[in-house]
Amino acid sequence: MPVPRYTVPSLTPEEGGKVAEILQGRLHSLNDLHLTLKHIHWNVVGPHFIGVHEMIDPQVDAVRAMVDEIAERIATLGVSPQGTPGALVAARTWEDYHLGRAGAIEHLGALDEVYRGVITDHRKAAAETEELDTVSNDMLVGHLRDLEQFHWFVRAHLESASGELATGDATSELDAARRAKKVG
Secondary structure, eight states: OOOOSOOSTTSOHHHHHHHHHHHHHHHHHHHHHHHHHHHHHHHEESTTHHHHHHHHHHHHHHHHHHHHHHHHHHHHTTOOOOOSHHHHHHHOOSOOOOOOSEEHHHHHHHHHHHHHHHHHHHHHHHHHHTTTOHHHHHHHHHHHHHHHHHHHHHHHTTBOTTSOBTTTTOOSHHHHHHHHHHHO
């Protein structure tokens, strides 16, 4: 990420550029999450269809709002946010979502893995900005509250009454989908 010519007061242009670079990674991740959530919304089938279909839409809306907030913060820091599909694909370090038309529980199992990755990386970004920029850090922490709640909504469908998570030892999104299907 280039060093901006200006940034917010109290940060140097180098610091503003570093924060913008951290946020750009979150922008790509959340744009991808938004598209994945919509994909799930369109492709979920089975007995739990309507509950999952309707649970996903508010998550889509909230993630889109997070994307906009991050992009505007990057611009405030004096850097041009990159929101194009090509930029996302070029920067992506994770695999694309694999499930198409599938049962609700399978999608929720896979989505559990997606949320694990997004939340883990979001926490890392929050830690990296904690000492550097309190405004960006506060924004990321706020996003984490919502992302973790959405993850809980997903996991509630995958948890047994004894507290065991069907996807607990999954190593990939497809593995999580298979494990969830066995108990769903």
